[in-house]
Amino acid sequence: MKKLKKIDLRVSLAGLKLKNPVIAASGTFGYGTEYTGLAEPGDFGAVITKTITLAPRPGNRPPRICETASGMLNSIGLANVGFEAFKNDKLPRLVEKKAVIIANIAGNTIEEYVELAKKINKISHIPALELNISCPNVKQGGIAFGTDPSSAAALTKAVRKVYKKTLIVKLSPNVSDIAAIARAVEKAGADALSLINTLYGMAVDIKKRRPVLGNITGGLSGPAIKPVALYNLYKAYHSVKIPLIGLGGIMDHRDALEFLITGAVAVQIGTANFVNPSAAKDILSGLAGYCRENNITKITKLTGILKC
Amino acid sequence: MKQYHSIQIASNARVSDKAYTLSFKIPGLAKSADPGQFVHIRLSPGSNHPLLRRPFSINDIRGDKVEILYEVKGSGTELLSQISPKDTLDVIGPLGKGFDIDLRKRYHLLVAGGMGIAPMGFLGRRLKSLKLKHELLYGCRSSSELIPSDIKICSISSDDGSCGKKGLVTSLLPDKLESCQNPVVYACGPWPMLKAVARICQNKNIPCQVSLESFMACGVGACQGCVVRSSDGSYISVCDKGPVFDSRLIDWDQDCVV
Numbered sequence: 001m002k003k004l005k006k007i008d009l010r011v012s013l014a015g016l017k018l019k020n021p022v023i024a025a026s027g028t029f030g031y032g033t034e035y036t037g038l039a040e041p042g043d044f045g046a047v048i049t050k051t052i053t054l055a056p057r058p059g060n061r062p063p064r065i066c067e068t069a070s071g072m073l074n075s076i077g078l079a080n081v082g083f084e085a086f087k088n089d090k091l092p093r094l095v096e097k098k099a100v101i102i103a104n105i106a107g108n109t110i111e112e113y114v115e116l117a118k119k120i121n122k123i124s125h126i127p128a129l130e131l132n133i134s135c136p137n138v139k140q141g142g143i144a145f146g147t148d149p150s151s152a153a154a155l156t157k158a159v160r161k162v163y164k165k166t167l168i169v170k171l172s173p174n175v176s177d178i179a180a181i182a183r184a185v186e187k188a189g190a191d192a193l194s195l196i197n198t199l200y201g202m203a204v205d206i207k208k209r210r211p212v213l214g215n216i217t218g219g220l221s222g223p224a225i226k227p228v229a230l231y232n233l234y235k236a237y238h239s240v241k242i243p244l245i246g247l248g249g250i251m252d253h254r255d256a257l258e259f260l261i262t263g264a265v266a267v268q269i270g271t272a273n274f275v276n277p278s279a280a281k282d283i284l285s286g287l288a289g290y291c292r293e294n295n296i297t298k299i300t301k302l303t304g305i306l307k308c
Numbered sequence: 309m310k311q312y313h314s315i316q317i318a319s320n321a322r323v324s325d326k327a328y329t330l331s332f333k334i335p336g337l338a339k340s341a342d343p344g345q346f347v348h349i350r351l352s353p354g355s356n357h358p359l360l361r362r363p364f365s366i367n368d369i370r371g372d373k374v375e376i377l378y379e380v381k382g383s384g385t386e387l388l389s390q391i392s393p394k395d396t397l398d399v400i401g402p403l404g405k406g407f408d409i410d411l412r413k414r415y416h417l418l419v420a421g422g423m424g425i426a427p428m429g430f431l432g433r434r435l436k437s438l439k440l441k442h443e444l445l446y447g448c449r450s451s452s453e454l455i456p457s458d459i460k461i462c463s464i465s466s467d468d469g470s471c472g473k474k475g476l477v478t479s480l481l482p483d484k485l486e487s488c489q490n491p492v493v494y495a496c497g498p499w500p501m502l503k504a505v506a507r508i509c510q511n512k513n514i515p516c517q518v519s520l521e522s523f524m525a526c527g528v529g530a531c532q533g534c535v536v537r538s539s540d541g542s543y544i545s546v547c548d549k550g551p552v553f554d555s556r557l558i559d560w561d562q563d564c565v566v
Contacts, residue, residue, distance in 0.1 A: 030530030034548070037309045038400065038528065050530075058543055062562075065525050065533035070356045072525065079532045079543065223356045251356065274525040275350060275359060277311055277400070 007288040008298040011045065011266050013243050014191035016128050016166040018045035018100055018266065021287075021299055022256070022280045025247055025270035026051055026104035026130065026170070027076065031090035032097060038277035041099030043284075045266060048102040049086070049094075051132050054112055056082035060137060061214035066203045071224030071249070072271060073201050075137045075215035078106055083119060095125045102168065106132040106142050110158050117163040127165050131156065134172030134197035136219040146172040146197075149184035160189030168245065170194040171236070173225075178232045179239035186240040194245040194268060195236055196229045222271040223249040230262055237263030237304060251279070253286025263304040309403050309528065310336065313353075314396045318373055320389070325452040326379045327423065328389055335372035337401050343431035344406025344494075344519055344552040347376065348527040350398035351384050358384040363524050363547070365427035365496070366402065368458075374401075377426045377455065403527050404551050407431055407494050407517055409438065414490040416442040418459065419505055421477050421497025425455050427519050431494060432459035445484060447477025447501070478504040485512055495519070495555075499564030506555035516555040521566045522546040537562045 009020040024032075024041070026048040032041045041047045059079025066073045081090065094101055103120045107113040113131065120129055133152055135142035145155045156169055169185045171178060173196040182193055198219025203212040211217070229248025236244055246264030250256050251272045259267045272279040287299060296302065318331045337347070348361040362384050367377040380389050391397070407427075409416070416435050418428045428444060435442040443462040448454050451471035454464070463480045464472025473480060478501055485491060485508070495505040496519035509516035522534035529548030537559040538544045544557070 028526070028531060030526075030528075034526070034528045034530035038311050058541075059532060059535070062535050062537070062543070063523055063566075064535065065523050065531070067358060067360050067523075070359060072360060074525070074531070074533060076532050079535075222359055271359070271525075274527075274531065275361065276398070 005292055007291040007296070009284065009288065011300055013128070013168070013245070013265060014166055016100070020045040020284055021260070021266035022283050023102070023245065023266055023268045024048055024273065024280070025268035026132065028270040028273045031086070032094040032099065032101070035273070035277050039273070039280065041094060041097040043280045044099060046100035046102050046128070047094070048104050048130055048268070050080050051078045051104045051106045051135065052080055052083055052086050052116065053078060053106055054083050054116055056080065056085065063212060063214050066212040066218070068201070068203055068220065069224060071220050071222030073203055073213060073218035073220055074198070075213045075218035077137045077215060078135055078142070083116060087123065091123070091125065101126050102128040102130050104130040104132050104170070106135060106138075110155050113155055114158050114162055117159045121163050121165065128168060129163055129165065130168040130170050130194060131159060132170050132197075134170050136172070136174060136198055136200050136217070137215060143172055143174065146181070147175050149180045152181050153184040153188040156185045156188035156190050166191045168192045168194055170197055172197050173199050173228055173232050179235045182236040182240045186242050190242060192243045192245060193236060193240065194247060196225070196232050196248045199225055199228060221249065223251055225249045226255060230258055233259060233262050233264060250283070251275070253283045253290065256283050256287060257290060257302070260299070260302040261304070261306050263306070265300070265303050309401060312337065312399045315399050317391055317393045317395050317397065319393060320391050323377070324455050327377060327453070327455050328380070329367060329375055329377050330388065330391070331373050331375040332397065332399065333373050334399065337399070338369045338372045338374050341366055341369060341374070341402035342406035343434045344427050345402040345404050346551060347374065347399050347401035348403055348524070351387050353396065353398045358387070360525055361400065361527060363403070363527060365519065365551070366430050367426050368429035368433060375429070377423070379423050400527060404547055405549065407519075407552050409434065409440070410492055410515070411438065411440070413492040414441065415488040415492070416440050417484065417488070417491050417493045418442060418444045419477060419481065419493055419495040419497070420444060421447045421501040422449065422453070424495070424497030424501070424519070425457060427496055428459060429457060432457075445477055445480055447497070476504075477501065478508065481505060481508050485514060493517070499566070502555075503560040506558070506560055509555060517552050518555045518558065519552045520546050520550050520558070523566065
């Protein structure tokens with residue numbers, strides 16, 4: 001058998017070097033060890049933790065998830081063990097897996113984000129931070145910072161002051177002009193952007209005449225949102241110079257290619273992890289296959305080659 | 309747990325008005341599974357509809373064949389009912405924490421309501437192989453929905469009186485518990501039934517394990533989507549901390565999730 005030509009899948013996000021461009025999206029890969037036997041953190045270029053807050057959060061009232069046409073709604077509500085338990089109980093097990101770890105954080109106030117960023121900055125095993133300013137399922141914090149360019153910039157600037165490693169900001173599609181937010185966050189010192197988080201959505205139980213979700217509304221993810229994600233990525237790519245990480249409904253390597261070609265340096269896999277825990281591995285082999293067929297030796301050559 | 313791609317269907321047969329049993333051969337899964345555990349099935353590999361996997365209790369294991377029991381309820385199970393032996397599925401399992409069989413108990417009472425019969429076939433088989441005395445109390449809506457079972461049935465009830473005693477299965481429980489020594493109860497069925505079983509057992513200080521149902525996304529404890537409220541007020545995920553719980557761990561005053 002002819003030996004397959006090796007494709008260089010390595011990418012770099014403002015100095016953060018990843019062995020491949022497929023990243024596990026926050027909240028869909030837990031603390032990195034839940035899928036043992038099905039998928040490993042090392043399958044991914046990096047693993048983004050479930051959102052961490054200073055204090056533990058119980059999360060929202062159930063039901064928390066609901067399937068919709070080619071997608072799903074969730075209203076988990078940032079349920080997490082809190083920073084101390086993350087650091088002491090969850091992190092050591094994830095570190096053993098030898099994957100690149102990106103911590104995703106959220107807070108109710110700028111001060112809380114800053115305090116968390118300082119703590120994460122001290123952890124040598126975590127080379128990057130993703131700021132969640134786009135969770136649609138909590139009242140305070142989260143999306144409150146993500147829908148207004150000046151609030152997003154103020155938060156990014158405050159965190160930038162204390163956080164010395166790679167700083168990624170995760171943007172919301174629930175805005176009228178994502179380019180304005182992207183520019184504001186870039187100017188405030190972000191090293192990279194992740195886009196998009198989930199879209200506001202809801203579903204109704206016609207028998208009970210009640211919302212399906214305990215929280216009434218939730219965030220829509222899955223293949224249903226992919227066109228929205230690509231549109232937002234396209235707009236952001238033409239507005240900022242920092243690297244972009246694309247996400248929203250990526251299920252297979254063809255979806256991932258659409259994001260790379262539109263301008264993403266790397267992609268995140270979220271809902272697909274639930275459906276197919278081997279999605280990351282399947283996507284990576286599909287990406288390498290596409291590169292071979294098209295005589296592309298480095299995956300980075302694909303970024304932003306969209307012809308318009 | 310493991311993901312098994314392209315699993316060939318062995319059979320998919322109707323067993324009552326709305327219920328079917330589906331079986332497939334996975335030797336590794338058949339060997340490692342315990343009663344009460346579930347499999348997470350992708351109903352249409354390669355398509356995004358339905359998108360999420362569906363959890364099914366393991367109804368029985370015969371040799372290297374795994375069997376699930378399901379009722380046609382929505383588009384996912386409708387699709388499943390049309391699957392034939394030439395089709396394939398993508399199966400993850402075994403998942404979750406199953407029944408904790410206490411070998412010191414003299415009498416093991418299985419209480420099932422409707423589709424709650426699903427995990428009982430496997431549990432009965434395991435109890436039989438352990439030579440532990442066990443019986444089934446089984447309630448259904450009507451005789452047309454009665455699902456045949458290999459387990460020794462002590463009483464049947466139906467909502468319309470078309471088979472067994474008319475009424476709820478929970479009305480048969482107190483007398484049954486009075487008549488046996490050192491029992492343990494394993495229950496599966498609709499939330500109101502489980503709530504009643506849990507209350508009856510708690511009042512009599514009889515250990516009771518319940519198998520809960522919930523909407524799930526990941527099935528492995530990562531997403532926290534399938535949680536129920538526990539008696540201490542915290543949320544616990546059904547997929548990895550359950551689906552079988554000690555009934556005292558659950559806050560029975562919450563709205564049912566499914």
